[in-house]
Structure formats: structure tokens, C-alpha cells
Amino acid sequence: MRIGELAAKAGVSVRALRYYEEQGLLAAQRTPSGQRVYPDGAVDRVVLVQQLYAAGLSSRRILELLPCVYTGHATAHTLALLAAERDRIEEQITGLTATRDRLDAVIAAATASVADGHLPG
Numbered sequence: 001m002r003i004g005e006l007a008a009k010a011g012v013s014v015r016a017l018r019y020y021e022e023q024g025l026l027a028a029q030r031t032p033s034g035q036r037v038y039p040d041g042a043v044d045r046v047v048l049v050q051q052l053y054a055a056g057l058s059s060r061r062i063l064e065l066l067p068c069v070y071t072g073h074a075t076a077h078t079l080a081l082l083a084a085e086r087d088r089i090e091e092q093i094t095g096l097t098a099t100r101d102r103l104d105a106v107i108a109a110a111t112a113s114v115a116d117g118h119l120p121g
Helices: 003-010 014-023 042-054 059-071 076-115
Strands: none
Touching: 003 014, 003 042, 014 042, 014 059, 042 059, 059 076
């Protein structure tokens, strides 16, 4: 598939795909006219890269971890990196859960106040 089609299917910009290629996160074949052509699995790879970026991983870290993701083979170093990233993400989840719970309490209190007729003013 061509770059525009991949961008549409993966929900990213063409610019992002070019960046991923520059970083070594994504590879394309080139047609004789120089157009990029991506394999069928490229959509899944781009979605994974997006998820890892959203989780706070750098392109360098993603590049280190991708081979393990696709082959299932890891070194002790790679396993340590994976565990460290998982732990960091778990800490983020814990913090976000606490924030959500706090907001739920504020919403509940404000809802009760409105139901009792105590409107701000």
C-alpha cells in the first residue's frame, strides 16, 4: 500500500510516517519512480508505534524494543527495558486512576449540590 493509504488506515499523517521511516521504526520498499510501498503489516506496526509514543516512550526506546515485540526473543537488557517501561506506565495508570477518582468525588458533590437546589451564583 502507498503512503497515503497507510496514513488513512492507521489514522496518522503522511508526515508522521516519513518521520517513523527516518527513525528506523518503519520500512518501505520503493517503486522505480521512488514512491513508498508498505507491506500489509504496516498498519499494525504504525498503530503499535503510536501506542508506544502515547505511553511516553521515545523513538530510540521504541526502536530498541520493536524487534522483541515482533520476534518474541529478548536479551536480558531488552527484558529489563520492557519491565522498566511497564513499571513506568503502571505508575502513570495509578496516578490517572487517583485523578479520575478525585474528579468523580467532585462530580458527585456538585451533582448533589445542584439536586439540592444550591446553584452557584
